[in-house]
Amino acid sequence: MPRAVREQQMMDAAVQTFGRLGYRAASMDEIAELAGVSKPLVYLYLNSKEELFTACIRREGAALVAAVRDGVEDVRAEEPADRQLWAGLTAFFAHTAEHPDGWSVLHHQARTHGEPFAGEVARTRAELTAFVTDLIGAAGREAHPTPEFGDRDVTGLAQALVGAAESLAGWANETPGVSAKEAAATLMNFAWAGLGNLMAGKRWSPAR
Amino acid sequence: MPRAVREQQMMDAAVQTFGRLGYRAASMDEIAELAGVSKPLVYLYLNSKEELFTACIRREGAALVAAVRDGVEDVRAEEPADRQLWAGLTAFFAHTAEHPDGWSVLHHQARTHGEPFAGEVARTRAELTAFVTDLIGAAGREAHPTPEFGDRDVTGLAQALVGAAESLAGWANETPGVSAKEAAATLMNFAWAGLGNLMAGKRWSPAR
Amino acid sequence: MPRAVREQQMMDAAVQTFGRLGYRAASMDEIAELAGVSKPLVYLYLNSKEELFTACIRREGAALVAAVRDGVEDVRAEEPADRQLWAGLTAFFAHTAEHPDGWSVLHHQARTHGEPFAGEVARTRAELTAFVTDLIGAAGREAHPTPEFGDRDVTGLAQALVGAAESLAGWANETPGVSAKEAAATLMNFAWAGLGNLMAGKRWSPAR
């Protein structure tokens, strides 16, 4: 059996184990057994538990980003910004629902174990946030050549949107009968009007 | 030194250690040393690592809920719904910024280690979500006697709002110079218009 | 409460705990709690776990020897040897049945933990064996001025008799409906004819 295939099998087992038990509770014994190979082979290919976990984070992060990009790519250019955002969100919810263990690795496990894992997953998150920032920013500039909101506002909004999406992903996975489309619709309902207002320069302010 | 005081010292040390390293990586040795006591004393008072962690989750969860309630209580009744939400969010961001380790325990660590911890923190989250649901629901019913959106919509929105808030808490903590008020304002800008639209029965829909 | 009484309470608790759990598994915490006093008081009175256990062995050993002696004393002198043995055995079985924890301490626990405990209980056993040896020996010499069996034979027989009695004590305690008298009768049936033969100089021999 070729090395590349074996490696993927090991990482499948690792993602499942890490996703369900967490980094510390997952044991290399368990991963090796689930992968159907001996432990020394895991070390031969992946070097250490730390490197194995890092590889998992990278693979799952890249897959998620790719899924979102592909979802948007399908409608890009000829469609308005809200449709692009909708496409991205739908792809996001569909992917996380289909890969719950991978999503757990990214969202839950990798962020709770300090460096270098948190940094690794932060890169993935930054990619997604930048992607959303671009989408929102482009739409905003397009609609209002002299926007009143700056980069930090946009970043904060993208952060909030991504955060809301991440949270909804957990909610959708745990609530039976909530589909990716429904989750995406909930988020669009929640977000789009607010984003529209902001792009139009209207803000909510604590002063009455 | 009286038992009650020592117990709080131990829990302070435990929250800090669990919050920074995670449940598994935190060792009772480390916690005891940080608390300035011997390990057997920690066991004498808190019984086990599991019970200690549970006690931390409960204490930090109760403190967060109390902070939010107190923040809203200050403006309750004489103020409209958006002001109440604003007050709650500000209190939330202020509290999480002041207690980053406690927030890490609740948001990151407790949710990644299965039962009984996940259930414990879920109760805290449910309290907050219910609180927000009430606020949104009351505002919605007030504005529109016959609302077109049902309970599940409201729950989904509250989920998204709480999720966005949780995510922004991380962002605010990690980004220097972002205050609790600023984070709350970002979220209000993001959320309020959307909620207003929804309460008015206007929805975003994928169909053009 | 006078010291002597407290001390007996502690030893009662200790005998019960040691008897049921064994020396190592019994904890001073448990004993103190069962005795209704604080742990330091146990140490103040009994000094250490080792001394406490030794004191238990001595007390229970002395009580058993006294019970057997008293049983025989009641019939001594005016009765033949078999009646005396019967009285002693009955007293032995009655006492062990009434004090199962004390018996467990002597028979099971003290003998399995090396010096100085084994030596302590060996003294009690030696007293009983010597007592039985006297009884058998006197009867034998009385019946046959020139016995063909020497001291070592008598010691071996006493050993076997005491061993059989100890073993039957366990059996009688664990088998519902077996009384002290029944156990004693079983042993007399088993032993007396053999002893009689030996006193008469008749032996069983492997040679045909």
Place this chain on the structure above:
Amino acid sequence: MPRAVREQQMMDAAVQTFGRLGYRAASMDEIAELAGVSKPLVYLYLNSKEELFTACIRREGAALVAAVRDGVEDVRAEEPADRQLWAGLTAFFAHTAEHPDGWSVLHHQARTHGEPFAGEVARTRAELTAFVTDLIGAAGREAHPTPEFGDRDVTGLAQALVGAAESLAGWANETPGVSAKEAAATLMNFAWAGLGNLMAGKRWSPAR
């Protein structure tokens, strides 16, 4: 070194350590060191202290039963009952003298630590008692077609005989110069006449 060999080495060390110190006082560290391996290897092969102790009880119990059976087998059929009993007793005393630690595990240690150990050793004892019961019972029925003593009598006698043998095993081990044959002869002298009487329907009775 192959696993099966290492396992026996570990069990040898365990029997020695358990036999001399008792279950609780024996530490896995000590056993591992005596076996010349690291502690994790002991756990890898034997799983836990409890399972290791159970394995020791089983191995030593099986060896003892086999020794007695083999001893009797050598004379079976062509010999009368007393010769068979004699052969069994001799084998028993020889085996316990040659394996004092194993005998200590069975007779002392395993019986003082509750379930599941007591049950485990009870099975071995039941095998031996059943064996002796058969021997006595067969001899009795052969001699007296209508015996006056029932099953419980026979069981009690077998119990007393086995108990006496067990006790003598300790005595023989601790008394220099007492051979297996001598111990067996003492017990036969003690027991055979009594058994003969009982088989003949003659009993000792407390009434004069």
Place this chain on the structure above:
DNA sequence: TATGAATGAGCTTTCATTCAT
């Protein structure tokens, strides 16, 4: 390429014992 055999280091937990009051 692949593995059976093996371990150093570290973890949670318990317990006999003491001190200050």
Place this chain on the structure above:
DNA sequence: TATGAATGAAAGCTCATTCAT
């Protein structure tokens, strides 16, 4: 006389990692 507070030391067990083959 009596105890609440506290700990040094050690035990059972697990795990990431390596080596000889």
